[in-house]
Amino acid sequence: MLALSTPLREQLNALCTEQDNRDPATPFFVYDLDALHAHVSRLTTQDVVKLWYAVKANPLSSVLNTLDKAGFNFDVASRGELTQVLSQDIAAERVLNTGPAKSPAQIQHFLDAGVTTFVAESLNQVRWLNDAAEQHQKTLTVLLRVQLRWPAGDKNPLGGDSLTPFGLGSEQWQQLTLSDYPALDFAGLHIFQWGNMLDASKLASLWQQMVPPLVSLSTQLGMPLRILDLGGGLGVPYEPDQQPLDWDQIIDSLAAIKAEAGVQELWMELGRYAVAHCGYYLNPVVEQKENYDEHQLILAGGINHLLRPAVTGQAFPAQALRASTAADRQYHLHGPLCTALDHLGTHPLPEDLGYGDWLVFSQCGAYGFTESMPYFLCHELPAEYVFKQGQLYCIRQSEHADYYLR
Ligand SMILES: Cc1ncc(COP(=O)(O)O)c(C=O)c1O
Structure with a gap:
């Protein structure tokens, strides 16, 4: 399980409390650019292999800029990725x-x-x-x-x-x-x-x-x-x-x-090895329910924002944002879509989780936001934040479905 740094956890707690006062609280991604910078700078400190960054893993501008500063070159697979790289002055x-x-x-x-x-x-x-x-x-x-x-x-x-x-x-x-x-x-x-x-x-x-x-x-x-x-x-x-x-x-x-x-x-x-560990997906719990002697957490976001578990059968690691002294139990995590494929894994989490709590999924810096199916069922698009020099910045606001519906 990847540990959130204490300053990042504190700021996320504050942001989620503020979000809880909104209706609805919406999932969001956050990328720890300080941790990313430390990691990728280490990768380029060698002269054995020339490193390119596979932009498909995460094309966010601040991620590209961090890789650029560390000396990566860029592997692009579409016109869109090319435009994004060139617009960072690369x-x-x-x-x-x-x-x-x-x-x-x-x-x-x-x-x-x-x-x-x-x-x-x-x-x-x-x-x-x-x-x-x-x-x-x-x-x-x-x-x-x-x-x-x-x-x-x-x-x-x-x-x-x-x-x-x-x-x-x-x-x-x-x-x-x-x-x-x-x-x-x-x-x-x-x-x-x-x-x-x-x-x-x-x-x-x-x-x-x-x-x-x-x-x-x-x-x-x-x-x-x-x-x-x-x-x-x-x-x-x-x-x-x-x-x-x-x-x-x-x-x-x-x-x-x-x-x-x-x-x-x-x-x-x-792609993955460069950026996965820097990203987290914060997801509000809508409710806990017991069903056929098993425990389920129903979440605001699912494979509409994190498709990978449905494609590979492998879940992202999950933890509760708030500290709890309650014992852990096994939960099945489900998103909001009308398909049983919308399953974010089975994880041990505190018994006392419910409406108003948040889960933090880690390793979400790669193949997260852009490898998803955000339009299905017209839920909100997730926001994207970065954590840089101890501060959180919003790069992309969450959007309601009317943003793209025609
Ligand atoms: C040609 C090419 N290179 C590199 C990558 C990045 O792979 P990984 O995320 O496993 O590092 C991909 C991903 O699909 C790819 O298609």
Whole structure:
């Protein structure tokens, strides 16, 4: 369970008391930028791996600014993410474009904006990138995204060993004749198939198994492997018995992979591991009820604001905001939607919780606010706050449904 710092807890208590006087009290996110700054600055203090921030994890401007100050570059996967990064005064040269659905129009748009580094995920993308580069009289740095298969199958949201739209198998890439694309500098390969990994030795072993087929593909293509991009996938603990990854151990494994692959540069685009721990979701309790000898807490917000538990079956850690001397009991946590999927997990929480209390969900800095389904049932959109140098600031007010209903 992640501990809220005392100053943050005090300010959240004050904010929630103020909210309780409103009708209705609405859930909100808060991001501890002081903690984020300390964490990400540590990640960039090494010279083994060049770090990009996967903007999809949390595109909030203050989060981007904190990552920027720590020396991260930016991996963007859509026009919207690109606009958000560029509007923070981050240069287009520090942007990498990944994503399986890059149309010719999107590629043109990225080149117009000055982006020159791309991960190509298909033979068509290679052709479209070359066409756009020739029109712009530019040379683009391109990594080919590879999808490998292992004998021991494994599934997860990034695909694991399943067929996914992310890149192509080695056989398919071998159809490519690099000299047909003179405007592209093929600098290396990209691979990323496992998300939220918490076992450092399994990660190291997966990375190690990737090296021989990738080196062999680059030889077959006649492409010196200068850059290897291992994507993201570093996990964070969501469950009480899970331990965080040890960054020093990760860096040691990456240094070994870099040497084995013989590359000049190793890249990663981190999302979850960079920002998950800095975010909390504060959610008012509407009521407690007993049902078939089990205890349920009905909450103002659910998967409309935090979709991840419905997609992965894994809950965010939860605690009560107020201190209580009451014993804990197991509660099923339910949101306000008309589906049993709207379930935020089963957690031990104090027996005396009820209307007027608040729950704090942690690890919500990544894949929270923007990975949700806020419009279903027309509940309020959550607010977003940041905690910076000991003060809370509201970045986005909560909105009622009439804000978007037409
Ligand atoms: C291409 C790419 N890189 C990096 C990431 C970030 O992954 P993570 O949050 O596991 O670090 C993602 C997430 O989906 C991705 O699609």
